[in-house]
Amino acid sequence: MPITVSLINQQQCYAGNDRIRGRIVFQCSTPTEIQDIRVTFSGRAKAKVQKTKGSAAPAASYRSKCMLFEKERILWHPNGDTVAPDTYEWPFEFVFPSHVQPASSRWPETLPFRSDANHPLPPTFAAQTHDSLRKLECTIEYRIHAQVFRPQRGFLGRKSPLFSEVIRLNFLPLEARLELKGTDDYPTTYQQQKEQLFNIRSMLLLPENRGRSLKMQEKIQSWLSPGQLPRFSFKASFSYPTRLVQSTPIPCFLDITPFMEDSSVTSPPDIVMQSLSISMIIQTAARAAPSLMGALSGQVDERIEILSRTSLGMPVMGKVDLGQAFGPLRIRHTDVSFRTFNISRTYRLCASFSFECAGKTSTFDIPDLPVELLADSQEPEKATQSFERHFAEAESPPPYASASTLSTSSITTPEKA
Template sequence: MPLTICLNNQRPCYSGNEPISGRLIFQCSSPTNVRDIRVTFSGRAKAKVQKVKGAAAPTASYRSKCVLFERERILSHPDGETIAPGTYEWPFDFVFPSHIQSPPGSRWPEKVPFRSDANHPLPPTFAAETSNSLRRLDCAIEYRLHAQVLKPQQGIMGRKSPWLSETVRLTFLPLSAKLDPNGNSNHAPMYQQQKEQVFNIRSMLLLPENRGRGLKVQEKIQSWLSPSQLPRFSFKASFSYPTCVIQSTPLPCFLDIASFMEDSSVTSPPDILMQSVSIAVISQTAARAAPSLMGAISGQTDERIEILSRTSLAMSVSAKIDLGQAFGPLVLRHTDVSFGTFNISRTYRLCASFKFECAGKTTEFDLPDLPINIIAQMERDENRRILDLPEEDSPPSYTSASILSIRTFEKS
C-alpha cells in the first residue's frame, strides 16, 4: 500500500486516557508535488432516522452527525514542493479521551434518553440497524485514525479531496462501562433493587375445613353478597433484581413471599402457588436528527430478550426463592453496554411477571419497567493492571511505545 498506518500499541479494545502511537508510512513511486501529510484522530456519532409508511418504502431520511472529538497532526508540510521517490515515515501519537470534547450547541435539546450535557462520558463503539412499524434506524458510533496525502490545490475549483488516504478503525469501551475487580461498576453501584406488592385475599376457602375443595353455588352467592364477612389473608410478594447486569452472565433475581398473619383472620397461612413466571429484558435503541430544513425527528425501537418463561407450575412458595437456582441460570445473552449521547442511545429495562393462586383466587404481580444498566467485564490482564493503579486512579498504560523523532521527508 502506498500509505499505511502502523500502530505501536494496537489493541482489540481501548479505554479512556490510553495513549495511541504509531507511524505513517508513505511509499512514493514517482516525483510528486505534495501540499501536506496529516493524520486525524476522531470520534463521531451518526444516525439516520426514517419514517415507515406501512409496507411501502420509507420516506425521506433524516440524518444527524455529532463530532465527539477531533485531533489532527500535520506530519509534514512541503507546501507544494516535489518529493523524490522513496519510502518515508513519520511517528504520531494521540490520547484517547474519556469524555466528549465538542460543545453540544443549541441543536441538541434535553430529551430522555439522550444526553445534551457538555463533557459527558464518551460512548462505546456501536453499530445497529433496527426498525419497527414506525421508524427505521441506522446508528453508528465510530472512532478512527484517518491519514491523508494532499496535493496543492489548483485554482478555486481545484481538487480538494486527498490524493491518498488510509483509515484504521478503533474499538472503544469506556472504563465507566466496565466492571472492576471488586465487583463494582464505575457507571452505577452493583446492588439489588427491590419491588414489592401486598395482596389481600378474601374467600371461604381460607378456612381450614374448606381447603382443597370447590365452593358450591350457594356458597358462591353468599360470598358475592357479603364479601366483608369472608375470611381474609394478606401476603407480600417482593422481587429483587440487579441494577447493573454484566454481559452474558446470570442475573441474580429473587422472589420473596411473606405472610401477614397479623392482618389476617385465619389462624394458619394457606398454600400460595406460583402458577407462572416470566422474566425478559427490553433493549431500546433510540436515535434523533437535529432540526434542519426538513425539521427534527426521533425514534426508538425495542427488542425483547426472553430470559425465563414458565407456565402451569403449581409451585408452592412461602419464603425467599433464588430464581436462578429454581429454574436454572437466568443468562442475558451478549448485548451492547448501556450508554447515551447527543443523538444515539442504548438503554435497557427488565420486565418480570408472576401469577399466584391462593384459596381459589388468582393474583398477578407485574413489573413491566425496571431500569437496568448493561456493563462489560474487563479481561483478566486488564483487571491485573487496574489492581496496580496508584491511589489517584490514573488510567492504565498498556504499552510503553518508543518515541520516534520526526524526519521530514528523509528516506528511511
C-alpha cells in the first residue's frame, strides 16, 4: 500500500479523552501530481432499514448515516505539483471525544433514540437482525482515514482518492463500564423491586382440610358463598438489578411474605412454586431520516432465556436467592446499552412465577423491566468483539472534502523518512 497508517500507542479499546498518536507514511514510487494528503478521525452511525412483510422479494431499503464527529488535518498541500519519488512521513495526534457533535434538525426526538446535543458518544457497534416486519443492519464505527488526492480535472472531475487506508478503533465510553470487585459486591442502589398481593379464599385453608381435595358438593358451596370461605393473603416480591454487567451473575431474589393480619386462618398454609421463567429481551432499533423515499424506522426484539423451570413443587417462604437455588443466572455476552441519533440498543428483563396455595393457582407476571447492560471495567475489549468480526473487509472511503473547509493552521510540511 503506497500510504499506510501506524499507531504508536494503540489500545484494544479507547475511552473518551484518550489520545491517539501515530504516523502516516506515503511511498511515492513515480513522479505524481498531488493535490493534498490528509488524515481524518471520525465517528459515524450507519443504519439500513428494510421492509420484509408482504413480499417474497426484498422491499426498498431506507438508509441513514449520522456523523457523530469528524476531525480532519491536511498533512501536505502540493496544490497539484508533481511530487518526486521518495518516502514521506507525518506525525498525527487526535483526542477521542466523549460526546457527539450537535446533529441537524432532521433527527427529531423519538424513543428509543435521542437527539439532544452533545449526548454521550455511543460504543462501537455492529449488528444484523430481523423479524417478520423489518430487517436491520446497524453500524457504529470510529476510524483513522488517510487519503492521497490528485488534482481535480474539470468541474465534473472525480473526487475519489488516489490512495487511502483505514484503521478502525474500538471505543467504549467510561459511562458504559461498571467497576465490580467481585460478584458479591453488586451495588444495592441498583436493586429494584416489583411486588403483588395475592388473596386466597378456599375451604382447603382450614387445618382439617389441608392435604385433600374438595368434593363436588364442597366446590358448589364455595362457588355459591365465596364471602364465607377462609381467607389468606401473601405478598410476592421480585428483586432485580437495574444495571447488569456482561457475563456476571444476575442477582435476583423472590420474597414471599404472609399477611396474617389480613387472614382468617391462624397459621400460614404451604405456598408451592410450580414454575418460573426469567428471560431478557434485546431490542435493536434503527431509523432512516426523511428523504425522497420518505422515512422508516424499525425495532427488532430478540429473547434470551435465562432460567426456565416447570413442575417444581418447591415450597417457598421468606427470601429465596434464585441464583443460589438454581445456579448462577447469566446471559451470554452481548453489547452494552446505548441510544444515539439513528441506532439504539436496549434491554428488558421479564419474569413469571406460578404458585399453588390451598388448591388455587396464582401467577406473578413481571414483564418489561428496563435494565442497562454495562461492561466489566476490567475487560472492556469484550464489548467490541462483534464489531471486529463484522468489519473483516474495509469499506469504500468517504468522498473528497473541499479544502476550503479546513483551517490553514492544519497544514504541515512533510518529513522525509
